[in-house]
Amino acid sequence: xxxxxxxxxxxxxxxxxxxxxxxxxxxxxxxxxxxxxxxxxxxxxxxxxxxxxxxxxxxxxxxxxxxxxxxxxxxxxxxxxxxxxxxxxxxxxxxxxxxxxxxxxxxxxxxxxxxxxxxxxxxxxxxxxxxxxxxxxxxxxxxxxxxxxxxxxxxxxxxxxxxxxxxxxxxxxxxxxxxxxxxxxxxxxxxxxxxxxx
Amino acid sequence: xxxxxxxxxxxxxxxxxxxxxxxxxxxxxxxxxxxxxxxxxxxxxxxxxxxxxxxxxxxxxxxxxxxxxxxxxxxxxxxxxxxxxxxxxxxxxxxxxxxxxxxxxxxxxxxxxxxxxxxxxxxxxxxxxxxxxxxxxxxxxxxxxxxxxxxxxxxxxxxxxxxxxxxxxxxxxxxxxxxxxxxxxxxxxxxxxxxxxx
Numbered sequence: 001x002x003x004x005x006x007x008x009x010x011x012x013x014x015x016x017x018x019x020x021x022x023x024x025x026x027x028x029x030x031x032x033x034x035x036x037x038x039x040x041x042x043x044x045x046x047x048x049x050x051x052x053x054x055x056x057x058x059x060x061x062x063x064x065x066x067x068x069x070x071x072x073x074x075x076x077x078x079x080x081x082x083x084x085x086x087x088x089x090x091x092x093x094x095x096x097x098x099x100x101x102x103x104x105x106x107x108x109x110x111x112x113x114x115x116x117x118x119x120x121x122x123x124x125x126x127x128x129x130x131x132x133x134x135x136x137x138x139x140x141x142x143x144x145x146x147x148x149x150x151x152x153x154x155x156x157x158x159x160x161x162x163x164x165x166x167x168x169x170x171x172x173x174x175x176x177x178x179x180x181x182x183x184x185x186x187x188x189x190x191x192x193x194x195x196x197x198x
Numbered sequence: 199x200x201x202x203x204x205x206x207x208x209x210x211x212x213x214x215x216x217x218x219x220x221x222x223x224x225x226x227x228x229x230x231x232x233x234x235x236x237x238x239x240x241x242x243x244x245x246x247x248x249x250x251x252x253x254x255x256x257x258x259x260x261x262x263x264x265x266x267x268x269x270x271x272x273x274x275x276x277x278x279x280x281x282x283x284x285x286x287x288x289x290x291x292x293x294x295x296x297x298x299x300x301x302x303x304x305x306x307x308x309x310x311x312x313x314x315x316x317x318x319x320x321x322x323x324x325x326x327x328x329x330x331x332x333x334x335x336x337x338x339x340x341x342x343x344x345x346x347x348x349x350x351x352x353x354x355x356x357x358x359x360x361x362x363x364x365x366x367x368x369x370x371x372x373x374x375x376x377x378x379x380x381x382x383x384x385x386x387x388x389x390x391x392x393x394x395x396x
Contacts (some may be wrong), residue, residue: 020310024222030375096308103305106367110298111220120368155357155378161367169304169359170318180353188386 011059014052015150023104028052041169050114053105057118064090065125076137077190083129084181087160090176091167101151103168118165127153134189144191151191156181207233208243209257212250217295221302226250248312250304255316263323270322274335275388281327282379285358286372288363301366324358325351332387342389352388 013035021030028049032039046052068086073079091099110118128175130153137143187193211233219228230237244250266284271277289297293297294361307314336339361375382390 006207100305101309104302104389105362107298107301107305109369110294116368123364123368142349150372151378155382158364158375158378159353159357160360160361161363162358165304165359165363166321166356168313169307170321171307176349176352177356180338180349180356184353184382184386188382 006037006045007055007059010037010042010052013037013057014056015098018101021096023101023108026101036142043095050112053119057105057115060116061122062120062123068129076133076142080130080133080137080185080189081182083133084156084185085178086124086161088178088181090115091160091164091174094168096167096171097104099164100168103165123157126157129153130156137189141191143189147189153195167172203236204243205253205257208235208240209254210234212254213296216254216295216299219250221299221306224299252312252316255303255313255320257365259316259320259323262320274331274338275383277389278328278331278335279380279382281331282354282358282383283376285324286361286376286379287359287360289362289372293314294365294369297362298366301363309391321355323344324355327351332369335387337390341387345387 010031013031015024016034017030018183020034021027026049028039028042032042034175035042042052046055046142062135071079071086071146072080078113105115106119109119134143134147134152136148138145138147138149159177163174165173166172167174205391208229211229214232215224215228218232219225222273224247226237226240229250230240233240240250244253247367266281269280269284271280303313308381325348329347332341332345332347332350336343336345358373359381361370361372364370365372
């Protein structure tokens with residue numbers, strides 16, 4: 001087994017262990033139990049649970065970037081809606097237990113600079129991608145010329161963050177957010193807004 | 199000291215203890231240390247840390263309802279902006295340590311039905327208040343007749359939730375959210391939208 005295969009196996013085991021145990025009570029043994037490796041073997045790859053979880057956040061980031069790199073979209077409007085959908089759909093497809101574990105990890109960011117740094121990198125990536133799509137759409141006349149692309153991108157990311165948090169805290173589906181975001185884009189960002197439907 | 203005074207003192211001590219210790223490591227002793235009471239006296243009022251924190255969430259809810267009951271607003275637009283501002287300002291005024299502790303508590307909602315029930319009550323209250331202001335503004339012609347008041351109210355709450363989460367996870371101020379929310383209200387919800395300013 002190559003180092004890459006071993007890392008991939010450990011990341012998959014971490015995912016399953018987070019789904020089963022949450023973040024707070026997670027131990028290296030729980031992760032070992034989900035893999036073919038011993039706890040000692042895990043410690044050979046990662047010094048601590050903290051290091052392993054930092055690697056896991058890197059893994060999620062890379063997976064996400066890969067998944068969104070080749071969105072098959074037809075122009076800026078379609079691409080923006082597709083990018084929003086990927087994240088909402090991900091939120092919907094993941095077990096609630098995993099989103100809960102992720103929110104627990106997020107809530108540790110002020111105590112764990114390694115977590116915060118990775119969450120910031122992810123947020124910067126998302127804002128950058130949305131900004132680029134908005135700018136492309138402003139250039140080709142899809143989106144209104146007077147929007148602030150970076151502020152608007154941040155706003156969209158804030159909405160997605162809120163939807164994910166609410167799924168965990170109050171158990172909402174992301175359906176209302178999806179509807180409102182699509183409406184926001186179609187009626188407020190387009191250069192020639194669509195009429196509101198009943 | 200009346201029971202009410204004792205409860206108030208314990209709630210204030212809980213607030214300070216959450217600011218100092220966060221949620222995960224908080225003990226009844228930490229809360230007792232912030233008050234004039236012994237740990238045994240705390241247990242006389244509350245069976246467990248869980249019960250005490252449920253009472254604390256009730257206390258935050260009641261404080262919030264009281265604070266927003268008599269907003270001195272001049273019409274639905276002014277009231278909607280004031281309601282959004284109260285929450286953003288609260289997020290800005292609280293120590294980051296307290297918002298972090300609250301997010302830790304929120305992330306426990308799937309494991310702690312007592313927490314989730316209280317978070318749902320708060321969310322329902324907020325959505326109800328925003329819906330009422332939007333409906334009042336639709337009736338008097340302030341807001342566009344074709345908005346969906348309840349969906350829009352939920353959307354606003356999702357944005358506020360996202361802003362609070364991001365403050366903890368990536369350390370953002372709520373300033374961009376405040377600007378974008380004001381712009382959303384003024385340019386997208388008004389019956390006669392204001393022109394965008396540069």
